[in-house]
Structures are given as structure tokens and as C-alpha cells.
Amino acid sequence: MDSTLELFGLIAGAITSMGFIPQLLKGYKTKKLEDISYYMPAVLGVGMTMWLIYGYLIEALAVIIANAFGITCCFLLIIMKKMYS
Amino acid sequence: MDSTLELFGLIAGAITSMGFIPQLLKGYKTKKLEDISYYMPAVLGVGMTMWLIYGYLIEALAVIIANAFGITCCFLLIIMKKMYS
Numbered sequence: 001m002d003s004t005l006e007l008f009g010l011i012a013g014a015i016t017s018m019g020f021i022p023q024l025l026k027g028y029k030t031k032k033l034e035d036i037s038y039y040m041p042a043v044l045g046v047g048m049t050m051w052l053i054y055g056y057l058i059e060a061l062a063v064i065i066a067n068a069f070g071i072t073c074c075f076l077l078i079i080m081k082k083m084y085s
Numbered sequence: 086m087d088s089t090l091e092l093f094g095l096i097a098g099a100i101t102s103m104g105f106i107p108q109l110l111k112g113y114k115t116k117k118l119e120d121i122s123y124y125m126p127a128v129l130g131v132g133m134t135m136w137l138i139y140g141y142l143i144e145a146l147a148v149i150i151a152n153a154f155g156i157t158c159c160f161l162l163i164i165m166k167k168m169y170s
Binding site: 057 | 119
């Protein structure tokens with residue numbers, strides 16, 4: 001049961017971290033991210049950084065990886081928005 | 086140490102869940118969410134639903150509340166985008 005639970009949490013983390021991919025693809029295709037608020041990826045990036053530290057403290061590699069990926073996506077979104085505006 | 090860790094995780098969850106608020110406010114002000122991909126709030130909503138179930142299974146109220154709030158924000162963003170387009 002415990003490992004099923006853990007797997008469930010890991011999948012949840014992976015899906016949440018991948019949420020930015022369709023936004024990045026859409027932005028890349030349209031070259032427009034005007035309607036995106038800078039604060040969204042910024043706030044989410046801060047939250048994910050805390051999750052990453054949390055993952056480090058509890059030594060959960062999957063939490064670290066999922067959030068490192070999420071933070072990278074947030075950074076990319078901010079950079080793309082800057083480039084396209 | 087354990088309760089400090091837990092508190093850290095809870096704050097991380099709260100910040101991540103609040104990430105959508107600035108986007109909702111910007112959308113509400115400008116009435117434009119054209120550049121937002123539907124898939125972003127949709128995928129994040131699915132991930133957060135899994136986190137919510139995970140929180141229910143491990144009986145962590147804060148995880149449940151934070152993700153219920155996040156899911157609500159994702160829903161609102163999708164509805165607002167539909168309304169404004």
C-alpha cells in the first residue's frame with residue numbers, strides 16, 4: 001500500500017510539473033505570450049523551489065527531479081515572454 | 086525537525102497553489118487570455134486532483150486544501166478564457 005501511495009504521489013508530481021509544456025509549445029508557435037502574467041511562473045517557480053528543497057530534505061529524488069523540471073519550465077516561460085515582447 | 090519540515094512543505098504547497106491568482110487577476114483586468122494554452126490549466130488541474138486524492142489517502146488536510154484551491158483556480162482560468170474568447 002505504501003509503495004502504491006508513493007507511486008501515486010510521484011505520478012501526481014510528474015503531471016503537475018509537465019503542465020507548462022503545452023504553454024511553452026503554444027508560446028513558441030505563436031510567438032505571443034502577452035496575456036501571460038509574469039507573476040504566475042514567478043510565484044509557481046518560488047513554490048517549486050521550496051518543494052525542491054523539501055524533496056532534498058526528505059531525500060525524495062522524484063520530488064527533486066519533478067520540481068527541477070517545473071522550475072526550468074517556469075524560467076523558460078519568463079524568458080520566452082521577455083523575448084517575444 | 087519533523088514539524089518544521091512539514092510546515093515547510095505546507096508553505097511550498099500554499100505558494101504553488103496561489104500561483105494562478107496573478108494570472109486570474111490579469112485576465113480579469115485585460116479580458117484577454119488568448120495566449121494562454123487550455124492545456125496548461127487542464128494538465129495542472131489533473132495533477133492537482135491527483136495530489137488532492139493523495140492528500141486524502143495520507144490524511145493531510147493541508148495538501149487537500151491547497152490542491153482544492155489550486156483546482157478551483159485552474160477551473161476559473163479555463164472558464165474565463167472561454168468567456169473572453
